[in-house]
Amino acid sequence: MSQSIRGILVLLVLAGLGSLGRVGKCAEHRVNYDYFKYHTMAEITGWMEQLEKEHQGVVTIVPYGQTYENRSITLLKISVGSEKKKAIWMDCGIHSREWISPAFCQYFVKQILDTYQTDEKMKQMLSNMDFYITPVLNMDGYVYTWQNITNRLWRKSRSPGNCGDSCMGTDLNRNFDANWGTVGVSRNCCSEVYNGAKELSETEAQAVTSFVLGKRNEIMCFLTIHSYGQLILLPYGHPNVSAPNIDELMSVGVAAAEAIKNVHGMSYTVGTSPNVLYPNSGSSRDWARLIGIPYTFTFELRDKGEHGFKLPEDQIQPTCEEAYEGARSIITYVHDKTFNIPNAASTLIATIWMVLLTLCLTSAPLL
Ligand SMILES: *[C@@H]1O[C@H](CO)[C@@H](O)[C@H](O)[C@H]1NC(C)=O
Ligand SMILES: *[C@@H]1O[C@H](CO)[C@@H](O)[C@H](O)[C@H]1NC(C)=O
Ligand SMILES: *[C@@H]1O[C@H](CO)[C@@H](O)[C@H](O)[C@H]1NC(C)=O
Numbered sequence: 001m002s003q004s005i006r007g008i009l010v011l012l013v014l015a016g017l018g019s020l021g022r023v024g025k026c027a028e029h030r031v032n033y034d035y036f037k038y039h040t041m042a043e044i045t046g047w048m049e050q051l052e053k054e055h056q057g058v059v060t061i062v063p064y065g066q067t068y069e070n071r072s073i074t075l076l077k078i079s080v081g082s083e084k085k086k087a088i089w090m091d092c093g094i095h096s097r098e099w100i101s102p103a104f105c106q107y108f109v110k111q112i113l114d115t116y117q118t119d120e121k122m123k124q125m126l127s128n129m130d131f132y133i134t135p136v137l138n139m140d141g142y143v144y145t146w147q148n149i150t151n152r153l154w155r156k157s158r159s160p161g162n163c164g165d166s167c168m169g170t171d172l173n174r175n176f177d178a179n180w181g182t183v184g185v186s187r188n189c190c191s192e193v194y195n196g197a198k199e200l201s202e203t204e205a206q207a208v209t210s211f212v213l214g215k216r217n218e219i220m221c222f223l224t225i226h227s228y229g230q231l232i233l234l235p236y237g238h239p240n241v242s243a244p245n246i247d248e249l250m251s252v253g254v255a256a257a258e259a260i261k262n263v264h265g266m267s268y269t270v271g272t273s274p275n276v277l278y279p280n281s282g283s284s285r286d287w288a289r290l291i292g293i294p295y296t297f298t299f300e301l302r303d304k305g306e307h308g309f310k311l312p313e314d315q316i317q318p319t320c321e322e323a324y325e326g327a328r329s330i331i332t333y334v335h336d337k338t339f340n341i342p343n344a345a346s347t348l349i350a351t352i353w354m355v356l357l358t359l360c361l362t363s364a365p366l367l
């Protein structure tokens with residue numbers, strides 16, 4: 001073999017080894033995470049840490065409170081660029097047995113990260129808005145539901161109420177400072193809708209309150225994810241109070257339900273809690289609307305009761321896919337309205353006018 005051919009072969013082998021090395025590195029860096037399985041709290045925490053490492057400068061873990069059992073409540077901030085922006089809030093897992101909810105928050109994060117560099121609309125939205133996403137708010141409850149099968153349907157926090165130690169837990173979604181203690185709650189600690197010793201008695205509700213209050217002028221949209229029932233709920237839970245922009249909320253909600261239906265044909269019902277579910281008070285959605293966040297919605301994901309809170313894992317993917325389109329529809333509306341961007345329909349009409357005008361101008365000399 002001539003010297004030069006041997007040289008070329010050596011170079012080829014080296015190049016081959018080099019690219020193998022790169023492939024190896026890539027594989028190391030890729031999250032090997034199954035989004036269509038339910039995950040333990042430890043797995044979700046590990047996933048958050050992994051994302052922060054892989055998307056440095058874009059994903060940040062932000063601790064913003066403590067649970068009763070002293071877990072650190074954290075959210076993922078997704079932010080491109082450093083200037084101050086408007087923001088979207090999403091929380092999952094305020095009710096611990098609703099396992100599809102944390103699964104959805106994780107899928108939502110993945111979709112944003114997978115698309116913001118290639119999807120023009122997502123890129124534009126990320127240039128104007130940050131996302132604050134809490135995958136599991138009621139961490140103590142969530143850990144408890146995983147502990148053994150008898151605890152699977154635990155809903156509340158894990159703090160002792162004020163009726164002795166026979167019954168633990170407060171319904172965190174009845175504990176916010178929004179018409180607290182008026183309707184749809186119980187003063188009995190053993191109840192599933194026990195609203196706590198007083199408003200904001202629970203550290204988890206305090207954490208959301210102080211974080212969101214600190215960003216009340218940035219957060220335009222507050223989405224809180226539950227299951228089940230296939231509903232998009234609007235403020236307020238109190239039947240005698242109406243949100244000033246209820247008509248707009250209704251039409252944004254209906255558009256989201258249509259976007260959901262287009263994915264797998266599932267029907268979601270839109271309305272205020274008292275109209276389509278039941279009256280309640282002290283919910284985070286109502287509180288967020290009361291402090292002036294204009295667009296606040298509760299999603300109740302699949303199903304309609306066949307499996308209820310124990311939605312089988314083979315439904316995680318379709319549920320996430322459709323709910324993603326619903327959330328994206330709302331966020332797009334909020335973004336376009338906030339930043340005065342004409343929506344697709346009016347852009348089309350404007351384009352048609354431009355074409356007609358151009359035709360007229362160019363054909364004018366012929367007349
Ligand atoms: C949480 O931490 C505080 C301070 O260290 C401690 O006093 C308290 O007992 C802890 N609570 C639980 C439930 O472990
Ligand atoms: C499950 O957890 C409950 C509550 O902590 C406990 O009372 C029960 O003994 C546990 N069951 C098993 C099988 O570990
Ligand atoms: C709503 O108003 C009606 C009529 O005034 C009253 O009867 C009802 O008790 C009110 N509901 C609540 C939950 O306050």
Ligand SMILES: [Zn+2]
Nearest residue numbers: 095098226227
């Ligand atoms: Zn719920």
